[in-house]
Amino acid sequence: xxxxxxxxxxxxxxxxxxxxxxxxxxxxxxxxxxxxxxxxxxxxxxxxxxxxxxxxxxxxxxxxxxxxxxxxxxxxxxxxxxxxxxxxxxxxxxxxxxxxxxxxxxxxxxxxxxxxxxxxxxxxxxxxxxxxxxxxxxxxxxxxxxxxxxxxxxxxxxxxxxxxxxxxxxxxxxxxxxxxxxxxxxxxxxxxxxxxxxxxxxxxxxxxxxxxxxxxxxxxxxxxxxxxxxxxxxxxxxxxxxxxxxxxxxxxxxxxxxxxxxxxxxxxxxxxxxxxxxxxxxxxxxxxxxxxxxxxxxxxxxxxxxxxxxxxxxxxxxxxxxxxxxxxxxxxxxxxxxxxxxxxxxxxxxxxxxxxxxxxxxxxxxxxxxxxxxxxxxxxxxxxxxxxxxxxxxxxxxxxxxxxxxxxxxxxxxxxxxxxxxxxxxxxxxxxxxxxxxxxxxxxxxxxxxxxxxxxxxxxxxxxxxxxxxxxxxxxxxxxxxxxxxxxxxxxxxxxxxxxxxxxxxxxxxxxxxxxxxxxxxxxxxx
Numbered sequence: 001x002x003x004x005x006x007x008x009x010x011x012x013x014x015x016x017x018x019x020x021x022x023x024x025x026x027x028x029x030x031x032x033x034x035x036x037x038x039x040x041x042x043x044x045x046x047x048x049x050x051x052x053x054x055x056x057x058x059x060x061x062x063x064x065x066x067x068x069x070x071x072x073x074x075x076x077x078x079x080x081x082x083x084x085x086x087x088x089x090x091x092x093x094x095x096x097x098x099x100x101x102x103x104x105x106x107x108x109x110x111x112x113x114x115x116x117x118x119x120x121x122x123x124x125x126x127x128x129x130x131x132x133x134x135x136x137x138x139x140x141x142x143x144x145x146x147x148x149x150x151x152x153x154x155x156x157x158x159x160x161x162x163x164x165x166x167x168x169x170x171x172x173x174x175x176x177x178x179x180x181x182x183x184x185x186x187x188x189x190x191x192x193x194x195x196x197x198x199x200x201x202x203x204x205x206x207x208x209x210x211x212x213x214x215x216x217x218x219x220x221x222x223x224x225x226x227x228x229x230x231x232x233x234x235x236x237x238x239x240x241x242x243x244x245x246x247x248x249x250x251x252x253x254x255x256x257x258x259x260x261x262x263x264x265x266x267x268x269x270x271x272x273x274x275x276x277x278x279x280x281x282x283x284x285x286x287x288x289x290x291x292x293x294x295x296x297x298x299x300x301x302x303x304x305x306x307x308x309x310x311x312x313x314x315x316x317x318x319x320x321x322x323x324x325x326x327x328x329x330x331x332x333x334x335x336x337x338x339x340x341x342x343x344x345x346x347x348x349x350x351x352x353x354x355x356x357x358x359x360x361x362x363x364x365x366x367x368x369x370x371x372x373x374x375x376x377x378x379x380x381x382x383x384x385x386x387x388x389x390x391x392x393x394x395x396x397x398x399x400x401x402x403x404x405x406x407x408x409x410x411x412x413x414x415x416x417x418x419x420x421x422x423x424x425x426x427x428x429x430x431x432x433x434x435x436x437x438x439x440x441x442x443x444x445x446x447x448x449x450x451x452x453x454x455x456x457x458x459x460x461x462x463x464x465x466x467x468x469x470x471x472x473x474x475x476x477x478x479x480x481x482x483x484x485x486x487x488x489x490x491x492x493x494x495x496x497x498x499x500x501x502x503x504x505x506x507x508x509x510x511x512x513x514x515x516x517x518x519x520x521x522x523x524x525x526x527x
Contacts, residue, residue, distance in 0.1 A: 006406030052399025426458030434475030
């Protein structure tokens with residue numbers, strides 16, 4: 001019964017958030033609470049939640065102060081040269097932008113922490129996606145999948161857990177897996193190229209001058225899958241040529257009034273621009289904010305790409321005039337960030353402590369006045385609250401899933417369902433099972449609860465524990481988009497993407513990446 005209820009609880013959660021019937025925070029809290037009562041353990045709900053919160057509290061603290069730290073670094077302009085450099089390298093080509101996202105996420109993932117990887121990647125790439133009107137779920141999907149492959153580094157977590165659980169050396173597990181993981185990462189780059197081609201086909205190709213143009217010059221943007229405003233301007237002047245564009249851009253051109261203050265009937269992004277009404281882009285196969293046909297904004301146009309408001313500060317990373325910049329402290333901030341990442345990799349102090357100290361130091365040096373410090377903290381309070389709230393809500397979900405025994409029963413059922421004849425192929429079985437199990441369970445639950453059972457079953461048929469441990473890393477590309485991974489909420493929160501949209505878009509590609517790693521491992525004789 002607990003097995004059925006466990007799978008039913010997870011399925012209910014995923015269906016509701018993907019259909020946008022509930023917010024992730026509400027679903028993470030209410031669904032497990034109801035299922036806890038359903039299994040007759042409602043009296044222990046408080047204990048399960050407190051235990052779950054206790055386990056995730058350090059993660060929540062780390063994310064809170066990491067968001068403040070990297071938020072301050074964005075404010076002071078640390079990443080501005082990176083954004084400009086990437087923009088010039090990408091040449092406003094969506095293909096290069098998406099591939100650049102994958103490369104940047106993979107490189108930054110060397111620090112071994114998903115949260116910092118996503119914060120740096122989104123900070124650098126978000127303004128570019130906004131400026132070009134590209135789908136933001138492409139960014140989150142590619143970044144999450146690239147980070148998932150790189151998350152297998154010995155200091156990233158899964159490899160160390162597998163080594164600890166099976167009493168093996170982490171190097172013996174990871175080093176032979178490098179060719180297979182390299183194949184997985186290469187597949188991510190190919191995937192990024194394909195998705196970039198789709199984006200280029202959808203929104204077209206812009207010149208660098210178009211993208212770098214000031215906001216009062218004509219730029220190409222894409223509007224939501226509704227009415228496209230022909231020349232919506234910031235002062236309310238309507239441009240000519242408004243028309244309706246739906247789905248992937250196929251649409252019928254319609255008349256628009258010139259200079260009358262009207263923007264056809266155009267809905268573009270959220271927030272009013274001139275007399276154009278607010279509207280959010282339809283979600284199609286490309287996910288959240290997948291935009292319709294390109295439209296040309298008239299003089300004085302305010303870009304309304306990616307389904308966000310025309311007045312939104314989406315391009316602050318490229319604004320050289322913002323008051324929060326601290327150019328004289330650039331090298332101090334760069335050195336502080338490098339030192340912080342180095343301390344994380346060498347485990348000088350616990351990560352939450354490092355970010356707490358780093359955030360306090362960054363605020364104090366860059367903004368000596370207490371009023372300025374409060375203003376910077378307030379500016380990032382939304383992200384902090386959203387992410388921390390999501391983590392503590394996830395603590396309810398994991399607490400109930402573990403406390404009621406659902407996780408154990410689900411794992412035992414899956415292991416017991418393995419046919420006897422598959423015994424000699426337990427490494428392959430472990431690789432396949434790692435996809436759903438690491439998605440529906442925490443890494444701790446899988447590596448310390450399930451992996452030893454799989455290794456024991458494999459040993460009975462002569463399968464080496466090393467092969468089992470290597471195969472267990474296969475599912476990490478998918479794991480990084482699991483609703484039980486706190487870092488994914490940093491990714492979707494900073495990118496302003498609905499978690500359900502991210503899930504719907506990313507899961508299939510991440511699962512395919514994991515299968516590529518598994519196939520490469522078998523082909524190279526590693527698994």
